Amino acid sequence: MALIVQKYGGTSVGSVERIKNVAKRVAKWRAAGHDVVVVVSAMSGETNRLMGLAKEIQPIPDPRELDQVASTGEQVTIGLAAMALQAIGQKAKSYTGAQVRILTDNAYGKARIISIDEERIRRDLKDGNVVIVAGFQGVDETGATTTLGRGGSDTTGVALAAALKADECQIYTDVDGVYTTDPRIVPEARRLHTVTFEEMLEMASLGSKVLQIRSVEFAGKYKVRLRVLSSLTDPMIPVEEEFASGTLITFEEDPTMAMEKAVISGVAFARDEAKITVHDVPDRPGIAYAILGPIADAKIDVDVIVQNVGHDGMTDLSFTVGRADYAKAMKILKDRVQPHIKCRDVTGDDKIAKVSLVGLGMRSHVGIASQMFRTLAEEGINIQMITTSEIKISVVLDEKYMELAVRVLHKAFELDQA
Numbered sequence: 175m176a177l178i179v180q181k182y183g184g185t186s187v188g189s190v191e192r193i194k195n196v197a198k199r200v201a202k203w204r205a206a207g208h209d210v211v212v213v214v215s216a217m218s219g220e221t222n223r224l225m226g227l228a229k230e231i232q233p234i235p236d237p238r239e240l241d242q243v244a245s246t247g248e249q250v251t252i253g254l255a256a257m258a259l260q261a262i263g264q265k266a267k268s269y270t271g272a273q274v275r276i277l278t279d280n281a282y283g284k285a286r287i288i289s290i291d292e293e294r295i296r297r298d299l300k301d302g303n304v305v306i307v308a309g310f311q312g313v314d315e316t317g318a319t320t321t322l323g324r325g326g327s328d329t330t331g332v333a334l335a336a337a338l339k340a341d342e343c344q345i346y347t348d349v350d351g352v353y354t355t356d357p358r359i360v361p362e363a364r365r366l367h368t369v370t371f372e373e374m375l376e377m378a379s380l381g382s383k384v385l386q387i388r389s390v391e392f393a394g395k396y397k398v399r400l401r402v403l404s405s406l407t408d409p410m411i412p413v414e415e416e417f418a419s420g421t422l423i424t425f426e427e428d429p430t431m432a433m434e435k436a437v438i439s440g441v442a443f444a445r446d447e448a449k450i451t452v453h454d455v456p457d458r459p460g461i462a463y464a465i466l467g468p469i470a471d472a473k474i475d476v477d478v479i480v481q482n483v484g485h486d487g488m489t490d491l492s493f494t495v496g497r498a499d500y501a502k503a504m505k506i507l508k509d510r511v512q513p514h515i516k517c518r519d520v521t522g523d524d525k526i527a528k529v530s531l532v533g534l535g536m537r538s539h540v541g542i543a544s545q546m547f548r549t550l551a552e553e554g555i556n557i558q559m560i561t562t563s564e565i566k567i568s569v570v571l572d573e574k575y576m577e578l579a580v581r582v583l584h585k586a587f588e589l590d591q592a
Contacts (some may be wrong), residue, residue, distance in 0.1 A: 176341040177299075178203060181213040181331030183310065185348040186405035187251050188218035196346075197258035199409035200304055204264055204431040206413045209299045211338065213309045213331040214255055216247025221310075237282035241311075241321045245271070248308035248327075267298050268306040271319070276312035276330065278320045285312060285320035287329070290337040297299050307334060311457035325386025332389045336396035337574050343398050344420075345385065351421035352384050355441040362590035366439065368422045373439050373532050374400075376566045380442035380530040390423075397425060412533070437535030437542060438587040441580050444528045445479070448500035449558065449570060450493060452507065454518035457489040464515050465491055468506050474499040478528070478561045478570055492559060494570060500524045526558065527576035530568040531583065543567055549586040555579055 179255055180200065187193050196212075203210050216224075219242055222384075228235040228243050234244075253266035259266035274294060278285035295305045309327025312320050323327050328345060335343035351365040352374065371394045378387040386400055393400050403420035411419075455461050466476060474495055482490045495503050500522060507520045536542050550557060555578065559570035571579060584590065 175207045175209065177209045177211070177330055177338060179211045179213065179335040179338065180328060180346060181343065182346045182405055183213065183327065183348070184215040184220070186216035186346050187216075189240055192405070193251070195409045196255060196405065197262060197264070199346075199405070201259060201262055201264040201302070202410060203413060204304055208413075210304050210506065211295060211299070211340070211380060212255065212304060212306045213327060213334060213336055214248060214251045214306060215309050215327040216251055220247035220250070220492050221239050236441045238318055241282045241319050241371035244321050245308070245319045248310055252306045252308050252420065257304075259304055264304055265302050266304040266306060268308075268351040269294070270308045271330070272313035272317070274307055276333070278314055280314040280316070280318065282318075282320055284323035285314070287312060287322070287333050290333060292334070292337045292537060293336075295338065295525065313341050315561070323388075325388050328386050328389035329392055330399050331432065332392045332396075332400070333566070335398045336392070341399065342401055343393065344401045344403055345389075346403050346405035347384065348406055349402075350407070350419065351385060351402050352423075352440075354439070355580055355584050356443070359580050360441075360445075360584045360590075363584065364590065366421050368535060369439055370424055372565060373534060374423050375383035376530070376532045377442045380444060380528065380532065380566065380568065385423075393423070394425075399423075438531050438533035438589060439535075440532050441583050441587075441589065442530045442532055443576055443580055443583045445573060445576065446497040447494050447526050447528050447570065448497045448503075448521045448524040449526050450495065450520065451517075452491045452511070452517050452520050454488045455515055457487055461489075461515065462491065462588050465507070465511055468510055469495070469503055472506055474500060474503050474569075478559045478568065479578045482558050494526070494528070494559070497524050507525070516567060525573045526570055527573040528568050528570050529576060529579045529583065530566050531587070532566045534565050536565050536567075545586065546583060549582050550579060553578060553582050 182196050224243050228240050249270055256266040256268040275291040277288045298305045309330040310322055314320050324572055332343055352369050353363040354367055355363045357363040375390050378385050378390050400423040401420050452465055477494045479493045504522055512520055555575045557569045561568045
């Protein structure tokens with residue numbers, strides 16, 4: 175008998191019929207002898223609806239009160255899921271984050287988990303219950319409800335799996351695993367049977383939407399075994415068959431795989447990027463901090479950074495930010511930084527994209543970068559910026575070429591080959 179934590183996202187519980195299918199799937203695992211803890215999101219679109227209501231009353235909602243409102247979507251889902259299980263004869267109990275006592279800090283809207291009291295869950299499991307926990311939420315030391323921010327339900331699932339020392343955390347979503355790239359762009363994309371945490375972490379950070387980076391980081395830190403599965407398949411598929419499906423995220427390369435792992439595991443991409451260049455700044459120590467310090471103080475994440483070779487005591491500094499932060503970053507640079515450092519100009523482009531190759535095989539193979547650059551050059555795609563790590567190469571390019579770049583790189587590195 176294993177202890178399984180299953181997380182179902184908003185699409186998976188998006189209607190009463192889908193909640194009933196979740197109940198059938200969960201009851202199947204319970205009937206096979208496994209203890210099951212279920213983490214659910216709000217029904218698809220519900221959190222956005224609730225936040226919209228809040229903003230109709232208060233254009234910039236009070237963060238504490240906004241969390242009170244936003245957290246109610248999951249409370250509806252846990253109750254419905256518990257009732258759906260009870261209706262088919264399976265004992266079930268539902269809990270909010272506060273009732274479990276998922277203790278967080280008080281950073282409303284983006285709270286961090288401090289600890290989890292799992293004793294109540296263990297008692298209920300021992301009594302034969304399926305335990306259903308609201309994702310995305312917790313409670314701070316004052317008793318106020320908090321939410322965990324984007325990807326919060328995934329984080330709740332992984333955190334509970336870590337606290338309970340579960341055998342596996344299964345993330346059910348509307349896709350059946352992690353693919354070599356987005357099948358909507360490359361129909362020949364393949365589902366990966368396994369992918370390492372290092373690769374998944376890079377893919378999540380580079381734009382893959384299957385798992386949120388925060389939950390992958392949490393799983394890696396606490397050595398939680400993760401599997402991505404589809405909730406849209408037949409809920410009564412045999413447990414053994416379902417257990418072997420999806421994509422398993424491993425800590426080590428799967429020893430059953432070929433001795434030489436594929437060089438590249440996937441092509442990731444991000445559309446919501448913007449590039450900013452600060453022209454003709456003094457080429458002296460501290461200038462990068464003078465430019466990027468105010469950006470960091472504004473809680474704007476900077477990704478790719480390139481500083482040109484200095485000439486005549488001057489240099490250019492380019493970097494990328496999320497497109498949603500582009501206008502804010504430009505205003506900070508023009509209003510505060512440019513007058514201070516006396517640069518010639520600040521220019522930007524919010525129509526760029528980032529395309530990345532990811533794979534552990536890069537550690538032992540040479541020529542990956544040159545093959546990538548040649549492939550793009552043959553299609554007339556200009557590379558604006560480049561950044562690398564041990565297992566990834568990312569390029570920044572004009573957004574209009576993004577899909578073409580993904581397709582040609584996927585083919586060039588034979589990711590369509592089994």
